[in-house]
Amino acid sequence: MTAITYREACRQGLREALIRDPRVFLMGEDIGRYGGCYAVTKGLLDEFGEERIRDTPLSESAYVGAGIGAALAGMRPIVEIMTVNFSLLALDQIVNNAATIPHMSGGQFAIPLVLRIATGGGRRVAAQHSHSLEGWYAHIPGLKVLAPAVVEDARFMLAAALADPNPVLIFEHVMLYNIEAELDPAVSEVDIERAKVRREGDDVSLFGYGNGLVKALAAAEILAAEGIAAEVVDLRVLRPLDTATILKSVAKTRRVVIVDEGWKSGSLSAEIGMRIAEEGFFDLDAPLRRVCGAEVPMPYAPHLEDAALPQPQKIAAAARDLARPPKGSQ
Amino acid sequence: MNKVRLDHAHLHHLLRQMIRIRQFEAKCVELYQAQKILGFLHLYDGEEAVSVGVMEALRPEDAIVATYREHGQAIARGIGMDRLMAEMLGKLEGTCRGRGGSMHIFDRATRFYGGNAIVGGGLPLAVGIALGDKMQGRAAITASFFGDGAVEEGEFHESMNLASLWHLPLLFVCENNLYAMGMALERAEAETELVRKAAGYRMAGAAVDGMDVVAVEVAARAAADRIRGGEGPQFLECRTYRLRAHSMYDAQLYRTKEEVEAWRKKGPIVRFYGWLLDNGLIHDEEMRAIEAEADAEIEAAVAFAEAGSLEPVAELERFVTMDRVPA
Known part of the structure; x- marks a missing residue:
């Protein structure tokens, strides 16, 4: 067994999702040509092309809302928000649309959307880049909120989130991207029900x-x-x-x-x-x-x-x- | 080219659709006053030509995103008045089992994605629906309705840009009724020619008299044809007017009675009916028959809604999260 980083675990999870399901695609700021602010999506553009690895303009509300819409239309979007602070610019879409439409429509529609959001403090980037707002999102009925803390969860939570018919927010802590651990080859999934x-x-x-x-x-x-x-x-x-x-x-x-x-x-x-x-x-x-x-x-x-x-x-x-x-x- | 048919049957159909909307809402007012419809009730009175005209350009596979003033879109799209009225009354038999109400009509069968009470909030959704359809190779377009107030929102500009950048099959339908609640257009927008916003996103745009149902249909068909022909998203500004209060209670301190009366005289139904009469395309008794037919349909819808059931409170939390994606 060789150790991999949390970052690499996230990347492997994304790659597997893209290979497994043609409905899966990625959207976000600088996830393609730049390779991702935290380099999680590095290499995916070359492998999967611009249609499925979509660099977006700095329009958090529009591309998060577009993720919700694409999910409504039958896709399985994975949207990356570079930091939780920027997610505030998409709060309307997350809280007013993603969290409400299934219930408000009487169960006619589900929103199978995954939002990956970098979060947390410790990187000396001051007040507007260090929030931990997971608790805010965890307040909202209609959302599911995950926080992988170990490499195994970073690797396998995504698949479970994609299999879930609801909007799932995955908070990746910025201080964890470089941690390393060996993955147990016997483990190929994690549950997103239990602590x-x-x-x-x-x-x-x-x-x-x-x-x-x-x-x-x-x-x-x-x-x-x-x-x-x-x-x-x-x-x-x-x-x-x-x-x-x-x-x-x-x-x-x-x-x-x-x-x-x-x-x-x-x-x-x-x-x-x-x-x-x-x-x-x-x-x-x-x-x-x-x-x-x-x-x-x-x-x-x-x-x-x-x-x-x-x-x-x-x-x-x-x-x-x-x-x-x-x-x-x- | 997908031309508008100006035959007798089609013209009567357009008039009938507008009258169905107008009379359905008149009944809603009665039921509101009787406290059977609660909450907010935003009436479309004066704007009927917009949804009726645009909907003629859409096909069953197309998608619609609407606003909180969406009874007109819902009826013109073909959602049954019975289920609509049941939703207004908060009944289980309503489009959304009584969970949405007037502002949140959803209907999977007609690809009607709400009813959105956040001004501008539906626009990003429309971008995503158009994107999802395009990525799956569907030959569908999405029509996103929004008002002049939404143009003030960042979500409008972000969505216009993204739709154009990604060349999405999306028809932006701006229902410019000159007021965002009480805020007059010229007090809110530095550029009041809203159609000019499209140019900033390299998007083709057109402005049309939104009180003229045939003109709206012609413009909408032309725009839809361009989208279907691969020319990318289109912007259609429909210049119209809301003849009633913003919601049910509104002292209308922001505009004069004279202004409203002047617009009432050029309302879409009175104007179209007058044109049909002048051109010998309708008789008074035919008009009475259309009205009577609509009344009968509405009475049946009210009876259906009144006879409807209430969702058991035990189901309160159902669908907050879903256990599957509906097929």
Whole structure:
């Protein structure tokens, strides 16, 4: 087995989709001749041609809406939005059309559309290129929202998303494109229904997704060295949330830290915490804790950006407090 | 060339279509006042010639994207009044099982892709439908209806550009009724000759008297022929006027009664009927018969809708996500 990057895994997923189904085509800004802002689509134009690898003008609303329309007309479009910040220019199409038409038409139409969106902070690109707005999209009925955090999910979530008759948003965290892992040759698909336990443990549950999952795993290493066994759950399906897997872990560890790069107020972490409060309250031995993005527009300076993002040490500290409360606090 | 037939049967058909729309909406007003139709109700009164004329240029395989003022398009496209009226009344038997209402008529059988309540929001969809049809080798065109207000939106400009750039089989039908809700065209647009917008996208454009159903049909057929002949998207500005309020309640402070009355005199039905009379192409009793026929159709539609059922509340969340793509 050879290791491949998350970027290469995304690319292989796209290539396979294009080979498998003639209805699949790609649209987005600089996905063709440029090779993709993050080089995910590099080489696909040469292999599949301009008809199926469509460079678009900087018209997010039009090409996302065109993806919805093409899906209505029987195609299986995969639309790339270069960064989640730009997706705001297409919000009308995503929220008012993609999310509503199946229900509003009484089930006459489905929108089998995949939107790939780069997301997240950490690249020193300041406030307008570092958002984590997955939680906003996860608020919208009619959408499905995925966040691959590992190479295997980056490789196989796309096929599952394409097989889904609904608009599926796949958020690829920009800090993950260069991570490498070996793919298990026995695995050829992943499910997009369930969260996944990435590390077993009995003392505290760490819930995260995207780059937050990577940081939660790093926090679990720190905790392990201190004799605290953290269970790390990759949420990975942000809508609909897999509440059952979350509650199962809560029942096991009885202590919870939720990691979310998004701002705390009104965040996905708030939703998860509330579901635990509603359905798992009596399984808890300690208050819920969250490690979220600081409530600031992302600053450019590295020390400030690092301070604004969830970091393994902060996650470990929150978990440590729950697993081994400081003396005098109980 | 796909010429307009000016024979007796066709001219009567055009008049009948406009009258069906006008009277259907008159009944909707009654039902609104009786609080059987709720929410917003945007009437097409005065603009009937546009959808009736354009629809004559379309074929069953073509697609339509409309706006929230789309009763006219829906009727002219051939969606049954019974299912339309049931939708207005929020009934299960409606086009959208009562989920869409007046502003969101969808009909798969006639490729009618809504009813869109976001001004300009349907235009990108139309680009995609035209693209999807083209990529699958279908000989279909898409007609996208929108108003002068949509021209103010970025989505209009993005869609015009993309359609032209990709040479899509798309007919842009601008229903310029001079007001975006209460905002007069000359207060909203630096260039009020909307047809001139097409040139900026290297798209062929034409402006037509939208109160003249035959002129609209002629222009729409010419544009559709050019699209079918491979000449790419076309822009058709239909100059028309909304004779009633924007929605049901509107004090109309933004225009004078005199202005509305002047336009009423050149309304599409009164004008076309007058022309038919002058040319000996219709008798008064034939007109009465057309009206009576439309009334009967509408009464039957109301009866159908009134007798309809309500979707069980247990089905509330059905179709929020789909379990398959409908075939």
